[in-house]
Amino acid sequence: NAGVTQTPKFQVLKTGQSMTLQCAQDMNHEYMSWYRQDPGMGLRLIHYSVGAGITDQGEVPNGYNVSRSTTEDFPLRLLSAAPSQTSVYFCASSYRGGGYGYTFGSGTRLTVV
Amino acid sequence: RKEVEQDPGPFNVPEGATVAFNCTYSNSASQSFFWYRQDCRKEPKLLMSVYSSGNEDGRFTAQLNRASQYISLLIRDSKLSDSATYLCVVDRGAAGNKLTFGGGTRVLVKP
DSSP states (O other): OOOEEEEOSEEEEOTTOOEEEEEEESSOOSEEEEEEEETTTEEEEEEEEEETTEEEEOSSOTTEEEOOSSSSBOOEEESSOOGGGOEEEEEEEESSSGGGOOEEOOOEEEEEO | OOSEEEOOOOEEEETTOOEEEEEEEOOTTOOEEEEEEEOTTSOOEEEEEEOTTOEEETTEEEEEETTTTEEEEEEOSOOGGGOEEEEEEEEOOTTSOOEEEOOOEEEEEEO
């Protein structure tokens, strides 16, 4: 049982490049979310999904796209990388949110130069 | 004002001592409350959910005060392994899907 798997663990991008951060969970969780963590800011919600085919924006969605074609996968796409997107990105999943809590992946450390 | 506020610390705690800290939240409609633990450069891990009646898990006790809009975490008999950043998390989504994180309280347990 792998839990939540994120790839890659580290990535350096040039400004303007695009890429996809991968997230997969094997716990049959309905809810999945993407967060970014910046020093002094805490984790902030980028996008979330409450089931396959359903996604919505969080508090900092600009510059990112998501899709949820299967229960297991929730990729995050950076459309045109900017230095402001340098951050640590965490994917998380939950059975149904609420009191169940979330399980986080180990994170992707992204640097945009 | 941030939705979830925490004292960043650090709280320097002698091994074996008790430490307690609070977190305040601004959205009175918040439904669920949690404490997560985050070690340096690692992912957050769920420590415990916080229930209205308060709850205990071993050496950890969490309390919720809805009237004053704060939650607390108390750690008894602190261990060196308790050194971490403790994140206060509030779920403001009616469907349980919008976690808001505090900035974290750093705890350093020293011999």
